[in-house]
Amino acid sequence: MTAAISRAGCADIADLRQLYYAVYGPHYPTALGTDPAEMTRLIGDPHTLWLVARCATTGVLVGSAAIHSEPGSRIGRLEGLAVHPDHRAGGLAGALTEALCAQMLDQGRLDSVYATVRTVIAGPQRVVSRNGFRPMGILPNAVDLDSRESLALYARYSQGVLDRRIPVPEVPAPLAPLLRNVERSLGVSYAGTRATAPVPAPPRPAAARLEMIEAPAFVRRRFRERFPDSAQWFYPLHTPNVLLMPDDGGFEVYAYLNRTGRYCALVAAHPEPAAAAAWLEPLTQTLTRAGAGYVEALVPLDHHRAISAFLHQGFIPSALYPAMRPEGDGFHDYVVMSRTAEQIDFRGVVVDAPLQPYLDSYLSAWASTYLPTLEVAP
Structure with a gap:
């Protein structure tokens, strides 16, 4: 036509x-x-x-x-x-x-x-x-x-x-299959990147209540006050509309929650991501109760400790975005860490041949995270 x-x-x-x-x-x-x-x-x-x-x-x-x-x-x-x-x-x-x-x-x-x-x-x-x-x-x-x-x-x-692209010296080992897929898809190389064990999980927080504030205009203003320089956070095309914090105000997590599509993106944490690392499980549960069937975070590929924290809380490395954020003359790679609270049904999924390796590696990562390793008694 x-x-x-x-x-x-x-x-x-x-x-x-x-x-x-x-x-x-x-x-x-x-x-x-x-x-x-x-x-x-x-x-x-x-x-x-x-x-x-x-x-x-x-x-x-x-x-x-x-x-x-x-x-x-x-x-x-x-x-x-x-x-x-x-x-x-x-x-x-x-x-x-x-x-x-x-x-x-x-x-x-x-x-x-x-x-x-x-x-x-x-x-x-x-x-x-x-x-x-x-x-x-x-x-x-x-x-x-x-x-x-x-x-x-x-x-x-x-x-x-x-x-x-700015070289990344090491990544947690569960990311290795994803890196190999991107090498084949984009023709880039991660030959200089070592796959190492994730760092130990941070200690779980003492019992405390999380508060979620849904006041989009207030959240936007406070977000701009906390992060006047966009170099301190990076989540393109996502403006936070909810704010989560514990009773003692020890940290603030900013997120974008779309109730129509029932998904959520974790955008930034104040004063730093490490302050909320131990709270990923209660944060995810709170967002799930608020209507998010899917939660994702965009993490710099060279932030080994942060990626490890997400891995320990059931997030799967599901996508990689090389050369996503510019810095000086180079570009930083980012990984998408995702978690779904609902049963995954791939029976209706249709993937073209170039996408198939990503589906295979995701299924393998999901199984190793959520299926128990069975031991046969002698």
């Missing part, structure tokens, strides 16, 4: 909402595609490029996609990729994706763009793969649409970014 691609405008919002409903039904978990006020803001945002595709003969809006970034950030997220079910055979998804990347990556505006891709069908994986994105992990039970769905993490880079 011949289509005309152009920037989205406020006059397109009604048609866009109809498009996302046709593609995702009533359960699309993000404001892009459902909330007219937020859609208006994104269309006018200088850090967002939103493109739409219209049928050249009828003028009907049949496709949409956007790359969203933040002030001062050089990482973007491909989101809202949707093509009307009646027009999926014409290559529109690929055309929209390539048009976005040509402006945001090839022209040097961003260092990398990532996408979280549905795994109920292989089509979305193949679309991003054909447009230069490479798989970097799987996020089991990451979002609640019609049912609990797993997502795949993909990324595409500007020229030369991967060559400037």
